[in-house]
Amino acid sequence: MADSLLNRIRRGFYLDSVALMRISAQVASLPQVQEAALMIGTQANKDVLENARL
Amino acid sequence: MVHKLEHQVLPDGTKASDVIDKANDRAIADMFAAEPALVDVCPAGEVIEGLEDRMILHAGPPITWDRMCGPMRGAIAGAVVYEGWARDLEHAASLAASGDIDFQPNHHFRAVGPMTGLTTPHMPVMVVENRAHGNRAFCTLNEGLGKVMRFGGNDDEVITRLRWLADVLGPALTAALRSCGGIPLKNIVARGLTMGDEMHQRNVACTSLFLREIAPPLAESMANGRDLSSILRFIGGNDQFFLNVAMVMGKAIMDPLRRVPRSSIVTAMCRNGTDFAIRVAGTDDTWFVAPVEMPEGLYFPGFTERDANPDMGDSTIVETMGLGGFAMAASPAVAGFVGAGDAADALDYTRSMYEVTVAQNPEWTIPALNFAGVPTGIDIRRVVETGVAPTINTGIAHREPGIGQVGAGVVRAPLACFEQALSALTAKLAP
Numbered sequence: 317m318a319d320s321l322l323n324r325i326r327r328g329f330y331l332d333s334v335a336l337m338r339i340s341a342q343v344a345s346l347p348q349v350q351e352a353a354l355m356i357g358t359q360a361n362k363d364v365l366e367n368a369r370l
Numbered sequence: 371m372v373h374k375l376e377h378q379v380l381p382d383g384t385k386a387s388d389v390i391d392k393a394n395d396r397a398i399a400d401m402f403a404a405e406p407a408l409v410d411v412c413p414a415g416e417v418i419e420g421l422e423d424r425m426i427l428h429a430g431p432p433i434t435w436d437r438m439c440g441p442m443r444g445a446i447a448g449a450v451v452y453e454g455w456a457r458d459l460e461h462a463a464s465l466a467a468s469g470d471i472d473f474q475p476n477h478h479f480r481a482v483g484p485m486t487g488l489t490t491p492h493m494p495v496m497v498v499e500n501r502a503h504g505n506r507a508f509c510t511l512n513e514g515l516g517k518v519m520r521f522g523g524n525d526d527e528v529i530t531r532l533r534w535l536a537d538v539l540g541p542a543l544t545a546a547l548r549s550c551g552g553i554p555l556k557n558i559v560a561r562g563l564t565m566g567d568e569m570h571q572r573n574v575a576c577t578s579l580f581l582r583e584i585a586p587p588l589a590e591s592m593a594n595g596r597d598l599s600s601i602l603r604f605i606g607g608n609d610q611f612f613l614n615v616a617m618v619m620g621k622a623i624m625d626p627l628r629r630v631p632r633s634s635i636v637t638a639m640c641r642n643g644t645d646f647a648i649r650v651a652g653t654d655d656t657w658f659v660a661p662v663e664m665p666e667g668l669y670f671p672g673f674t675e676r677d678a679n680p681d682m683g684d685s686t687i688v689e690t691m692g693l694g695g696f697a698m699a700a701s702p703a704v705a706g707f708v709g710a711g712d713a714a715d716a717l718d719y720t721r722s723m724y725e726v727t728v729a730q731n732p733e734w735t736i737p738a739l740n741f742a743g744v745p746t747g748i749d750i751r752r753v754v755e756t757g758v759a760p761t762i763n764t765g766i767a768h769r770e771p772g773i774g775q776v777g778a779g780v781v782r783a784p785l786a787c788f789e790q791a792l793s794a795l796t797a798k799l800a801p
Contacts, residue, residue: 332703332706333703334668334703334704334706334707334711334778335703335706337668337669337670337706337707337777338668338706338711340668340671341668341669344671351671351672352671353670353671358607359607360514360515360516363516363517364516364670364671364672365671367672368670368671368672369672370671370672
């Protein structure tokens, strides 16, 4: 089965950055998930997502 | 563990523990009397006495090039290019390895720096004056987040940003601070603690409060509206801007305690990515050194703990004055880096730090702990007795140079530093 990339944007929604990192780690550990990231859409975070090819 | 000092009677008949307690009272009084104010920004070479050409100040205790970690070497190569001592990173690394650069700890020059913590002659540094004791301390301006020199970044983007700090932000802050007579800092910290900051990993409230203070003097002293907006955007967009301010404030508060005879209070904690070191008031400027530990934390996408560099930076000056990991109860979310990460764990971290400190700071209080003051004055006797090592909140750099931040987490100070220090203090008191 080919790899796929899913992106979803929620506008105006804020959650604490550490909470987001914890959720990301939990999602990333699900079977068949290679990598996951939940981040507030700052420029710095967008750069991180780009570096991670997400 | 019961140690010698607990029962030691000195030649003059006094109990060692009483003598130390009294010295500690004096040290804590000096801490609480501090009046730190941000008064200036200047090129480091102009204001740091002894900082010469071809000298680089770094975080942590003294270290040679061959023992430095990846991000420290990467940052140094970048700094050498920034200063114009080599034309590219490859030549910079050769120069650094050759012995022609003098590497010195920030702490030996009244300075501190976060993570790699590099301070070089043409970098602008903030100047904090402790108006109660007259001493000054220095720290660079916070570059921002991600791929920056403090995390080992060294490419053109990093160097260009450093030049902007020196050419635009630095001089603008100089004019603003000189015109407004300086900004007192303790009250900003006091408010930030009630707003979710702990001044190590969380500085967004204090950065915002600071921006409110500095924006009018900046606007009044700047003719160029474009530069003004880029400066406001830079500070306003950097949640960690106040980290460096908190650090230089900490250095200014703790330096007067460096020589309080017979005191067991820790005056500095710092790391260079390889070694962790502490200083104690009653043993002057002696460093007590042990290997750094690995943080436990969470990582950005694409990175894991296998990519992590061990603990690094002078930012533990923040914990040394009762903030950061010691004030985690003020920032419950930070507990999320470790284990189950319940908000309640954050309260427990702070509560455990009361076990190893001698006082509560009446000016810096935490609402969630019923306004208890932050745990202040790390007593090496208590650390060794309880086996409870100081808790530190920290960023995590990639172990390879040139990459940058990969995560954040919690780490402990090595107990060995405190054991060594206690032996030395004991020997000094009763030779």
